[in-house]
Amino acid sequence: MSDTYEKPRPVIDDGTRPFWDAAREHRLSIPHCRSCGQSHFYPRELCPHCHSDDLEWSDVSGKGEIYSFTVARKPAGPVFADDVPYVIAMIALDEGPRMLTNIVTPDVEQVAIGDRVTVRYDDVAPDLTLPKFTLDKD
Amino acid sequence: MTMAREAVIVGAGDVPLEDGKVVGGGSVLQVQARAAKAALDDARLSMGDVDGLLVAGLWGVPGPGILPSVTLGEYLGIIPRFADTTNIGGSAFEAHVAHAAMAIEKGYCDVALIVYGSTQRSERSRTLGGRPSVLTMQFENVWGIPQPVGGYAMAARRHMHEFGTTEEQLAEIAVATRAWASLNPAATMRDPITIDDVMTSTPIADPLKRLDCCLVTDGAGAIVMTTAENARAHGAKAIHLRGYGEAHTHWSIGAMPDLARLTAAEIASRNAFEMAGISHDAVDIVECYDSFTITVLMTLEALGFCKPGEGGAFVSGQRTAPGGAFPLNTNGGGLSYCHPGMYGMFLLVEAVRQLRGEAGDRQVSGVNTALVHGTGGTLSSGATVILANN
Ligand SMILES: [Zn+2]
Numbered sequence: 403m404s405d406t407y408e409k410p411r412p413v414i415d416d417g418t419r420p421f422w423d424a425a426r427e428h429r430l431s432i433p434h435c436r437s438c439g440q441s442h443f444y445p446r447e448l449c450p451h452c453h454s455d456d457l458e459w460s461d462v463s464g465k466g467e468i469y470s471f472t473v474a475r476k477p478a479g480p481v482f483a484d485d486v487p488y489v490i491a492m493i494a495l496d497e498g499p500r501m502l503t504n505i506v507t508p509d510v511e512q513v514a515i516g517d518r519v520t521v522r523y524d525d526v527a528p529d530l531t532l533p534k535f536t537l538d539k540d
Numbered sequence: 541m542t543m544a545r546e547a548v549i550v551g552a553g554d555v556p557l558e559d560g561k562v563v564g565g566g567s568v569l570q571v572q573a574r575a576a577k578a579a580l581d582d583a584r585l586s587m588g589d590v591d592g593l594l595v596a597g598l599w600g601v602p603g604p605g606i607l608p609s610v611t612l613g614e615y616l617g618i619i620p621r622f623a624d625t626t627n628i629g630g631s632a633f634e635a636h637v638a639h640a641a642m643a644i645e646k647g648y649c650d651v652a653l654i655v656y657g658s659t660q661r662s663e664r665s666r667t668l669g670g671r672p673s674v675l676t677m678q679f680e681n682v683w684g685i686p687q688p689v690g691g692y693a694m695a696a697r698r699h700m701h702e703f704g705t706t707e708e709q710l711a712e713i714a715v716a717t718r719a720w721a722s723l724n725p726a727a728t729m730r731d732p733i734t735i736d737d738v739m740t741s742t743p744i745a746d747p748l749k750r751l752d753c754c755l756v757t758d759g760a761g762a763i764v765m766t767t768a769e770n771a772r773a774h775g776a777k778a779i780h781l782r783g784y785g786e787a788h789t790h791w792s793i794g795a796m797p798d799l800a801r802l803t804a805a806e807i808a809s810r811n812a813f814e815m816a817g818i819s820h821d822a823v824d825i826v827e828c829y830d831s832f833t834i835t836v837l838m839t840l841e842a843l844g845f846c847k848p849g850e851g852g853a854f855v856s857g858q859r860t861a862p863g864g865a866f867p868l869n870t871n872g873g874g875l876s877y878c879h880p881g882m883y884g885m886f887l888l889v890e891a892v893r894q895l896r897g898e899a900g901d902r903q904v905s906g907v908n909t910a911l912v913h914g915t916g917g918t919l920s921s922g923a924t925v926i927l928a929n930n
Binding site: 479482501 | 695745
């Protein structure tokens with residue numbers, strides 16, 4: 403794996419580093435609130451549901467379903483041009499929160515809302531892993 | 541007993557466009573100064589009268605645009621005692637009208653100038669990439685989501701899934717809006733289009749196609765507000781502000797509470813209708829943000845002109861076109877007139893012209909009450925104002 407990844411990289415900060423560190427270890431970790439019992443994503447300092455600061459990082463199943471998606475027919479800038487058409491999806495994780503990701507599939511035309519999906523780790527650079535998803539029906 | 545101060549709109553102005561570019565060119569500061577002068581001339585007031593300045597923009601960042609009212613006040617040669625740089629996206633100017641009204645009615649300023657300008661078309665500065673991958677955006681940009689169309693596309697897809705809305709119904713909005721633009725000599729795109737034209741236009745982000753998307757143009761506009769008493773003293777035509785409201789829910793599309801509902805517009809418009817004390821039937825025209833066709837459909841539902849999920853049927857059969865039952869976006873909108881980045885200013889300018897009977901070939905007859913609703917960010921913010929000419 404050479405470090406020639408040219409697409410946008412997350413500018414990782416103290417509040418988000420545990421998520422990206424876990425991804426490099428091929429774990430999906432998101433904050434869970436000990437006060438109200440709900441999880442959330444992206445990671446915040448206070449629970450967006452009950453505003454408690456009693457949060458812990460918790461590994462989740464990496465399974466969920468497609469809440470919505472789009473097929474990009476025009477790229478988000480030149481670095482994505484070779485990928486067109488590609489799928490950006492909002493996944494509803496089985497643990498509740500939604501997250502944006504890519505669906506990796508040989509056939510973008512068959513993606514549908516409600517499809518079951520499973521996380522798949524894409525080690526795009528030595529220091530960066532992106533949690534993408536595949537269709538369980540693929 | 542002293543009479544309460546009532547804030548009114550007394551001036552509206554913009555700059556001429558040709559092929560979506562400011563005629564004669566100019567920097568983003570120059571075009572804002574021209575729009576401000578046009579609105580003040582319209583109001584029969586002068587720059588020296590302005591003591592409230594409300595500005596939001598995308599210009600000069602990094603640089604002097606970080607403090608936009610301070611920079612623009614300096615450039616215009618004025619010393620405001622009230623400033624508001626609320627930036628909630630393209631709906632900022634509807635919020636500015638509300639904020640200026642509160643400041644004027646409180647006596648915090650007497651003449652408020654609201655200004656916007658952009659030279660993005662001339663500068664060729666707009667792309668689908670864009671936002672730096674810092675803070676919240678680190679969870680969006682890495683996936684290559686085209687900004688902002690990708691978020692709107694996902695909302696459209698979800699709306700279609702939940703309610704059976706069709707791409708043809710979205711196309712109805714683009715066709716009707718173009719028909720209005722054909723009546724507006726200032727509109728960038730004036731040739732009539734068909735539903736088939738929209739359906740076969742270049743795919744951008746499914747289900748949205750080129751003709752579902754707003755233009756990328758230059759533009760500058762301004763609104764002037766003062767007290768009703770001051771308006772009378774200067775012989776200016778006053779447009780009254782009957783109600784207003786605003787809200788915002790998210791910027792990251794992943795944090796939008798419900799992709800098939802415009803929560804911010806529901807809250808903002810409920811506030812505005814309650815304050816105005818009128819029913820939907822009393823609204824003669826609606827000017828609402830049309831960054832994309834789906835924006836309009838979801839906005840009409842959220843404003844309460846139809847029920848959630850009924851937007852598709854509501855716009856079908858060209859009901860919002862000239863001569864239709866529901867006059868909407870009568871200048872040709874962001875889809876066909878102009879869209880200089882933050883379009884909400886131009887909704888206000890058009891509403892004022894319609895309420896005064898100054899809209900030329902596109903004038904709707906018998907307009908007494910107009911509802912203006914801006915949407916900003918990625919379906920993030922909503923701000924409603926209800927205006928009346930009596
Ligand atoms: Zn909680």
